[in-house]
Amino acid sequence: MTERTGTFVVTHAEDESAVVRDVETAQVHTLSSNPGLEVHDVLEGTVAPEPPLEVAWEVVDVAERRTIELVDSDLEPTTHEKELAAGAEVGELIQEERAGTGEIHVFNLESDIEDAAQDVLEDEETVARAARxxxxxxxVRRSADDGVLSVRYLPD
Incomplete structure (x- = not known):
């Protein structure tokens, strides 16, 4: 096996080890030590297999490290987000780039807004998408009255 350079999200962290997932390939690497990583951290860097068995990996270079903050907002979706949802089929995902960096995902849902919001907040893929x-x-914003769920991926 060889080194892997990319963007990794921490999916599991303990004092002595951690598990990271490549956000592009979804390949999972178990780290034999934990260099201070926590769940939802994003690591831009390089990991390499440890000899002799090359089963566990180690972090050999860190270009950048950041944490993804997940916010269950009490704000409603914006007027623009509600308009996007109004033009969508029920259950359809609308994706729109934000001015600058980031993206907004809007769902038109008839029911179960609270369950959908919790699913987004608990889904490991939400953090991986944020890293990408x-x-x-x-x-995450929602309006039960309008049946709209918005997920805002923000640069800061």
Whole structure:
């Protein structure tokens, strides 16, 4: 096996070890030590297999490290987000780039808004998507009255 350079999200962390997942390939690497990583940290860097068995990995280079903040907002989706949802089929995902960096995902849902919001906040893929989009904050907003759920991937 050879070194892997990329963007990794920490999916599990203990004092002595951690598990990271490559956000592009979804390949999982168990680290034999934990260099201070916590769940939802994003690591831009290089990992390499440890000899002789090359089963566990180690972090050999860190270009950048950040934490993804997940926010269950009490704010409603914006007027623009509600308009996007109004033009969508029920259950359809609308993706729109933000001005600058980031992205907004809007869902038109008839029911179960609270369950959907919790699913987004608990889904490991939400953090991986934020890492790919170079976001540091994910804000989930909802309006049960309108049946709209918005997920905002924000740079700061």
């Amino acid at each position: 989009l170079e976001a540091v904050r994910v804000e």
